[in-house]
Amino acid sequence: MMLSDWVGDVPEFFAEHWRSRPAIFRPAERFTVPITLSEVDAAIDSGLLRTPYLEMVRKSTPIDEADYTTSRSVNGVVADGYAEAAGVRRLLDEGVTLLLRNVEHWHAATRSLVERLEADLDRRVETFLFVTPPGKQGLPVHRDDADVLLLQINGSKHWRVYGGPPTANWGPGRAGNVGPALLDESVREGEVLYIPRGFAHEAVGEDTLSVHLSFTIQYSKSICTPPASPYTPPPRPSTPNPSPARAASSCSPSSPPPWPLPTPSSSAGPLQPRQKRGSGGSRVLFFARRLMLAT
Numbered sequence: 001m002m003l004s005d006w007v008g009d010v011p012e013f014f015a016e017h018w019r020s021r022p023a024i025f026r027p028a029e030r031f032t033v034p035i036t037l038s039e040v041d042a043a044i045d046s047g048l049l050r051t052p053y054l055e056m057v058r059k060s061t062p063i064d065e066a067d068y069t070t071s072r073s074v075n076g077v078v079a080d081g082y083a084e085a086a087g088v089r090r091l092l093d094e095g096v097t098l099l100l101r102n103v104e105h106w107h108a109a110t111r112s113l114v115e116r117l118e119a120d121l122d123r124r125v126e127t128f129l130f131v132t133p134p135g136k137q138g139l140p141v142h143r144d145d146a147d148v149l150l151l152q153i154n155g156s157k158h159w160r161v162y163g164g165p166p167t168a169n170w171g172p173g174r175a176g177n178v179g180p181a182l183l184d185e186s187v188r189e190g191e192v193l194y195i196p197r198g199f200a201h202e203a204v205g206e207d208t209l210s211v212h213l214s215f216t217i218q219y220s221k222s223i224c225t226p227p228a229s230p231y232t233p234p235p236r237p238s239t240p241n242p243s244p245a246r247a248a249s250s251c252s253p254s255s256p257p258p259w260p261l262p263t264p265s266s267s268a269g270p271l272q273p274r275q276k277r278g279s280g281g282s283r284v285l286f287f288a289r290r291l292m293l294a295t
């Protein structure tokens with residue numbers, strides 16, 4: 001059961017944390033990384049990666065797509081929004097965060113994990129991968145209309161998770177008046193962070209390139225109009241009217257899902273306490289891959 005690989009005792013996770021309390025888990029066994037940094041590099045270089053699957057974001061500063069995408073003519077049809085590898089890497093070098101959306105659409109191993117998680121939870125699941133340069137913040141404090149399980153694949157990131165929405169009538173996006181942080185800690189490589197649906201949060205990269213993959217567990221099982229993405233920067237001046245895909249969700253909380261969630265039948269036992277990681281030879285390869293992304 002995949003969820004137990006991430007959070008340990010699954011019934012305890014649902015009883016103690018689901019929708020109520022953020023937490024960092026340190027799995028006893030290192031989780032399988034669904035997508036490696038070299039695969040992210042390959043995607044950037046492939047020539048097929050295209051918006052909106054990628055976006056470059058900086059806290060409170062939208063990045064013009066023209067700075068990291070290019071147009072192509074294919075069979076006489078001009079199509080734009082294709083990732084330009086040099087532009088992506090230049091912006092990363094300048095401290096901009098790279099966001100890759102719906103990794104499960106174009107990466108088979110991630111899709112396989114998503115399908116297993118969807119079957120276990122009976123919910124729709126999407127994935128978002130963030131590459132954040134050291135010391136930088138990609139998004140301001142915001143709330144997601146989904147529960148989030150986040151795998152820290154490389155480096156570390158400092159997270160602050162605040163409380164849930166102050167009223168029942170709330171929506172995803174930027175959050176204000178969030179109050180004191182319920183969780184104010186670093187999430188390190190190999191660790192898992194759980195953020196309950198609607199709980200405000202923000203994160204800053206630490207002293208190395210941070211890469212994490214977020215699994216967002218949607219409130220609704222159906223694929224209706226997607227909610228306004230928490231990973232969408234403010235509208236650009238050149239696009240005054242948001243596209244339908246970025247409009248308010250029709251998957252509103254007015255139709256609550258079955259409750260409780262199906263309880264998985266197996267568990268990996270208690271979690272191990274945090275331990276300092278040794279520096280194995282594989283870290284050299286990770287470091288080399290990290291440099292490929294950052295330069």
Ligand SMILES: [Fe+2]
Pocket residue numbers: 142143144201230
């Ligand atoms: Fe988020």
